[in-house]
Amino acid sequence: MRLLPAALSAAVLGAVLATGACGAASADPRVDAPVPAAQVAPAAQAAPAAPAAAQEVLPQRQAAAPPRPVSSGGASRAPVSDPGMDAAADGLRPFLLTPAEIGPEFTAGEEPRPDPATPAPCGGPGVVAQxxxxxxxxxxxxxANGLVQETVSVYGDEAGAAEAYRASVAGMSCSEGRVDGRPAVIAPAxxxxxxxxxDEATGWRIGGAGFDVVMISVREGEVVMNFTVLAAEDGLPALPDPLTVAKAGTQKLLG
Structure with missing residues (x-):
């Protein structure tokens, strides 16, 4: 049974979260997603927060902030300031999906930023820190229905990218974790x-009180790409199919 098409029900989430061993929710740490960038050429409770631009758009069942995209990888500029890395990132931007390529109702949101302080959903340091x-x-x-995010990370070599990818998968390998400091259920990868x-491609369904997320991570050589589709609870059917988004994104960047 595929986990990507069906939305996590509030009843299932409530039952699992009620029996979980998660502590109280914390403030608002962002959850990033692993994704590549550089040597690739043309070819209810408050929901966890999404990038700031999306926080006023996602539908709410209660007066709660919508979730942030889930992932353990990060995007935008490297935490270590390096003009060469920034230039390489700028060179990759034209090969990321545009809002129009995702759907006619989409507009540009705030570019995701890497945060070494963001933990993995299952706990421990995230990929940006590691x-x-x-x-x-x-x-x-x-x-108006939600958020689609793409992040790309390009590592120094294929071995490094594979190691980072494995760390990302490990950070999502629990059934109950935390997203933006709030309890969340993570379906099996x-x-x-x-x-x-x-080379590698993995998908996850993540849900909590007030939000549902699908994340897809893809690795090809030294490049890791993450695609996150985020909606209010039970709202994923109103957004583009995550697999379709991932196929379009990998084709545009990797050819």
Missing amino acids: FPFAVRVGAAAES EDLRADLGH
Whole structure:
């Protein structure tokens, strides 16, 4: 049974969260997503917060801030300031999906930024903290129904990218974690190589009180790409199919 198409129900989430061992929710740490960037050429409770631009757009069941995109990788500028990395990130931006390519109702959202302080959903340091030396870039598109985010990370070599990818998968390998400091249910990872190709491709469904998220991570060589589709609870059917978004994004960047 595929986990990507169906929305997590409030009843299931409530039952799992009620029996979980999560502590109280914390303030608002952002959750990033692993994704590549540089040597690639043309070819209810408050929901966790999304990039600031999306926080006023997502529908709410209560007066709560919408979730931030989930991932453990980060995007935009590398945490370590390096003009060469910034230039490489700028060179990648034209090969990220535009709002119009995602859907006619989408407009540009705030570009995701890497944050080494953001923990992995299952706890412990995130990928940005563990692997700070990477070219990172990202883009976001938002509509009245939710948010679509793409992030790309390019590492120094394939071995480094594979190690970062494994760390990202490990950071999502629990059934109950935290997103933006709030309890969340994480469905078992799904191998998507048959759908997307590439060296590695994995998908997750994540849900909590007031939000549902699908995240897809793809690695090809030294490049890691993350695609996050985020909506208010039960709102994913109103957004583009995550697999379609991931296929379009990987094709535009990787050819």
